[in-house]
Amino acid sequence: MRRREFITLLGGAAASPFAARAQQLKVFRLGYLEPGSPSDPVEANLRRQFLLGLRDLGYVEGRHFKMEDRSAVGNVTGMSALAADMASKRVELLKEVVPRAARVVVLWNSNNQSKVVEWKDTEIAARAVRLTLRSVEMRAPQELNGAFTATLREKPDALITFTESLTLAFRQQIGSFALSNRLPMISELREFAVEGGLAAYGTSRPDLWRRSASYVDKIMRGANPGDLPVEQPTRFELVINLKTARALGLDIAPTMLTRADEVIE
Secondary structure: OOOOOEEEEEEOOOOEEEEEOOEEEEEEEEEEEEOOOOOOHHHHHHHHHHHHHHHHOOOOEOOOEEEEEEEOOOOOOEEEOOOOOHHHHHHHHHHHHOOOOOEEEEEEOOOOHHHHHHHHHHHHHHHHOOOEEEEEEOOOHHHHHHHHHHHHHOOOOEEEEOOOHHHHHOHHHHHHHHHHOOOOEEEOOHHHHHOOOOEEEEEOHHHHHHHOHHHHHHHHOOOOHHHOOOEOOOOEEEEEEHHHHHHOOOOOOHHHHHHOOEEEO
16 A cells, blocks of 8 residues: 555544543543644644544543644554545646646655655646646755755746645745746645645645544544544545736636635635
């Protein structure tokens, strides 16, 4: 099985029972692993969505469970943030909103194995619509400025940015770079579109985090985490930054705007 980014939920076996009047209650210890920094407002919102999902199911933090937060990568069980054909759909979206595009830079972290798969999928999709792709890799924070220089050297018509913890952490700088250099940028998450990207299409992460509470519910009811299959995302969102489109002199078709889940003006 290929390594992928997962929201991993670990139901702690070392739960602490305590007596409450005549009843015996169990407090579960939940391990919450996230790929990014807990101080990132995006990650904080996703954590909040997860807790809201638990609250919807009747669980109260401190009474039914205790959270232990970790920033790491795991693949035990949970919800996959990846879905088939997402890379090709983003390429199709790029050609639809920027039909003149012929040469496209992909900004990504090749150290992330799941992104290697995404790169291959993007290559296949690009060949189908006669796009020339150029790879610009950023594997560490100190490589950001060098990646920007390499991107401009390629003289691209557009930019595709793969989403993972490193690029997400620098989304403001990447968005500003794309906008100031008049590069229409397509990405997976709305957070890049908010920062100046032209469009984003991918899994709805707030929905994914909220749904992940159902795994905690199953584990608390006695399910073995290893027996639970990894679920695929079911909700996707298209975000169009109309303000960026105007700044770049691009016309977005009304039909696409009606398809969008969110239009940033």
